[in-house]
Amino acid sequence: MMGSGNPLDLKGTRPVSSARRTRGRLACLSGAMAEDRVARVLEDQGISVLARRWRGTAGEIDLVCQDGPCLAFVEVKRSATHAEAAQRLGPVQQGRIMRAALEYCDSHGHQPLPELRFDAALVDARGRVELVKRAFEEAFG
Numbered sequence: 776m777m778g779s780g781n782p783l784d785l786k787g788t789r790p791v792s793s794a795r796r797t798r799g800r801l802a803c804l805s806g807a808m809a810e811d812r813v814a815r816v817l818e819d820q821g822i823s824v825l826a827r828r829w830r831g832t833a834g835e836i837d838l839v840c841q842d843g844p845c846l847a848f849v850e851v852k853r854s855a856t857h858a859e860a861a862q863r864l865g866p867v868q869q870g871r872i873m874r875a876a877l878e879y880c881d882s883h884g885h886q887p888l889p890e891l892r893f894d895a896a897l898v899d900a901r902g903r904v905e906l907v908k909r910a911f912e913e914a915f916g
Contacts, residue, residue: 809853813896833874853898860897
């Protein structure tokens, strides 16, 4: 609505402030650093990281890993505490990750499906990592 004095632009979104843009960039950097930290921890455990921030039409998977015969899809969550990080992984996001995992398998020729595992990597404000294997796959079956 041009000329109406409405603070919305033509797409119906509000202009993004520079402070908000800066917070977004810092969150992105912080998330990337947490993912790098988790990848190092996994590699130290002998787990191979096959892909980082893999994106398909269903969504993004933070880390795709090979752990023996198992493909592990790892969602990295960072917050002040591990408990707060765990709370940020809800059922909607779990479903999106599982759909993206199936898309990853299909696009990489994993037929028949190998053993799949859905892990959470919780990173606190001090950079400590807590790995939760099989964090949400009960909902997969």
